[in-house]
């Protein structure tokens with residue numbers, strides 16, 4: 177059986193590794209000169225920045241991605257964060273547990289009950305599931321400013337949006353309760369994607385770069401690249417986005433209802449700031465959720481467990497916020513003001529190395545959390561990657577859940593207990 181995979185992002189490579197392991201004749205076609213998409217390292221002035229991610233897995237060693245990596249026997253080390261999170265509020269940074277003091281006794285009791293309900297799978301349904309997640313939390317716990325700022329900051333950091341439907345928020349909380357908080361990858365993002373490319377090749381698969389697919393012919397079951405080469409397939413995995421795949425197949429192959437649903441999908445967009453600070457590690461392996469800020473939603477320190485990601489004597493900080501308007505300059509100005517709020521001595525201690533803006537064709541997520549178009553309607557074609565994350569799947573953990581679904585449809589495993 178021939179499998180062609182379009183795109184060598186983490187979604188494409190995860191799938192190609194499983195297909196190659198199961199005896200498929202695999203070819204990965206990647207338009208860029210490198211593999212990994214938005215999940216690989218980017219060398220910049222001696223720092224190990226990244227093409228996208230913060231070198232972090234949302235559920236660390238215990239989430240669905242780590243599970244799939246284990247099944248593949250991948251040589252990747254993930255170090256769980258400790259503590260799972262910290263909070264920057266009222267000018268101070270503290271352990272997330274100390275945040276409970278900002279809730280009244282009544283609010284605490286209601287919050288505990290809500291968490292217990294979510295754990296027991298009592299999740300919002302029907303109309304309630306579609307309402308604003310932040311409004312739903314207010315209704316359940318009370319109109320508490322600290323809680324709302326925390327949820328906003330969590331969503332801005334984890335999903336690069338400032339609100340999601342209640343059904344999605346409840347599932348994301350459920351996954352955090354079940355699989356725990358984040359973890360950093362030893363060696364950064366490229367340690368995962370390079371290893372997956374290696375595993376694909378080890379089982380006889382081909383991973384070809386500078387191969388841009390410009391057409392999918394679902395009748396002849398072949399794809400055509402910009403340089404005119406043709407690759408036939410029995411199974412086609414598309415890692416380039418659902419809208420983009422529809423365009424390559426040709427809109428004429430889909431019914432109006434399906435196209436309407438695909439056209440309504442919205443991406444999540446955001447800005448990442450890479451900051452170099454002189455001296456020792458500042459926060460260690462954790463995430464700081466920033467509540468006292470106008471734009472920045474959170475930050476981490478990838479060099480805390482990966483000293484090689486910063487030159488000697490420096491540490492690397494990555495800060496992020498969801499995009500709130502299309503005025504990118506104004507957004508960046510506000511983001512920078514926040515950075516000075518968090519690191520008041522920045523001019524003495526270091527510098528902002530690089531600001532990376534993710535929107536339009538290069539977003540944070542091609543389909544923002546809380547929206548899913550179920551099956552791709554062309555036989556033999558499957559979508560993987562951040563355009564297809566089942567509910568509750570945060571970032572690459574959601575990509576892993578989507579890959580599980582694709583593998584199940586291909587009869588290559590069952591992952592029943594995994595879907596939130």
Ligand SMILES: Cc1cc2nc3c(=O)[nH]c(=O)nc-3n(C[C@H](O)[C@H](O)[C@H](O)COP(=O)(O)OP(=O)(O)OC[C@H]3O[C@@H](n4cnc5c(N)ncnc54)[C@H](O)[C@@H]3O)c2cc1C
Pocket residue numbers: 182183184185186187188205206207208211212213214215227228229230231232233234387388389390415416446447448496534539540541560561562563570571572573575
């Ligand atoms: C600022 C930022 C921070 C993030 N932080 C985290 C984080 O810490 N943890 C986390 O889990 N996630 C994080 N994410 C999200 C995560 O990086 C992405 O969701 C994930 O990398 C997307 O992987 P993918 O496989 O879906 O797509 P991609 O990585 O985009 O891969 C798609 C590949 O397809 C190729 N391609 C496109 N068109 C064609 C074509 N026509 N022919 C051939 N090849 C083609 C592209 O070049 C690309 O290599 C972050 C994202 C951003 C932007």
